[in-house]
Amino acid sequence: MTDVLAVTEHRRGSLRDVSFEIVTAGRKLADAQGGDLHLAVIGGDVESFADELNVEGVDTIHTVADGEEFNHDVYTQVVEQLYADVAPTTLLLPNSVNGLDYAPAVAERLDVPIVTDAVGFDHDGTLEVTREMYASKVATTVEVDADEAVVTIRPSEFAKAEGEGSADVQSFDADVDESAVRSTVTGFEEVGGGDVDISEADVLVSVGRGIEEEENIELVEALAETLGATLSSSRPIVDAGWLPKNRQVGQSGKVVTPKVYLAIGISGAVQHVAGMKGSETIVAINTDPNAPINDLADYAIHDDLFDVVPALIEEFGGESPL
């Protein structure tokens, strides 16, 4: 028992990136344990998914043709049965929104400890997981003193596996108890449409909770106008209703890759970073020199935005409203 079983993810007909990232993570862990990497793909067009997933590093791909889209009751049952069949030491699942919706249940059902949101591992006899705490201000090492573990991996943290694979593709017959399926997915809805597309902008002035009050939004509006830039924001600004949903950058908002991303009063939470780390030049204005955004920024000002932003507006010949 030294194998790793990793479960992939797809949505509306396409595999998600994390499915290839989990191969990289899984291979690393399987090598450290001296075992094989098993991959599972559940639901949808499993045959063509298996073709796509047959990349370097995968030993076996298990296809399970149950359902079209993700349903946590189905996934939980299937993974439990596959786990019994493959008998791995580590079950790797994505720490995606759907991962959050079944990984903890699987761990409980298997009676195996779970560690979530891993950004790295080590294994020399004992599994060691690196994960962050306190809104990414610190990292921790977590040890799992057990023969088996469920670990979820942070999306976009591991490189996507590539290259021609030579995995053995096997179909797995799961026995899904329909009476235990107590939730039904009835559809999908796209949100955040509208007239502005922040992903098209060359320059984004992006505002976060550091702005404190709705009335202060006009300060960053004035900056955006002065610079001919587009205004975007982190999630709390949209949650509070200060800007519309189509301005939100991040995991549940838009992915942006402007030439310049000006992060003003934004801490740089992982779900925010997921949406802007591809920006060419990142500038952070944040009073906290330890805010995680500083690890990503090319340029930073560790000062009060209420002093810096008005001065910047004036530098460009504009007039500050505050």
Added chain:
Amino acid sequence: MKILVTVKEVAEAEDDFEIDGLDIDERYLEYDLNEWDDYAVEEAVTIAEDGDDVEVVSVTIGPERAEETVRMALAKGVDRAIRVWDDDLESADMLDVGTKADILAAVVEEEDPDLVFSGVQANDDGFGATGVALAEVVDMEWGAVVNDLDLDAEGGVAHVHRELEGGVEELTDIELPAVLTIQTGINEPRYASLRGIRQAQRKPLDVQGLGDLGLDASVLESAVSRTAMFEPESESDVTVFEGGAEEEAGQLADLLRDKGVVEG
């Protein structure tokens, strides 16, 4: 109908902090109600206000210090609160997901709620897992990352939106009883009113030990332990502009002009 809301008092690190062993030094931590739980409380209280005969109970596993946070939830409209704590919990190193789920499960069994709301994640340890693990332990249905809820209590179903990545929401019908993990933005959490704060002082806040819940210290045994905490290595070599706001804005302006940004 009864709604149980799990609430956690989370610690937030101050701008400058020091690590002391396996945790941030207490002196640099500030405590507050977890942001996600604030939305969960609001959702429950709104349902109670709109319905007949809905009781909202909150539960926290936490030390006496957490009572301030619990009182805040009571002030916002929670009817009564349970705080689980005792000497065994006090001396436990770290509560992992399985442990928290087992303890909360004992409370669910005692209270027998129709709905349980928890937050998507606790902003300090950020497991993002306790709610769904709890659902499995108590054999309830569940839904994670819920940002819209239309409750049909009579029909025994919750119509929810689950917020997926990239601006896509999944529409799901979930059979009751269920645990829903609540996402921020689902509502607008209220501020506690002065009247609410006064009333909160008189609302029941019941402290229970593991023994009261039919558990013992064995529930705290866990294979998962934290063995190190450190400041992450910075991957970028960031250029920091210094010298006061005027000077810094000047340097930033030069940079922006250099990148082709001009007066709009």
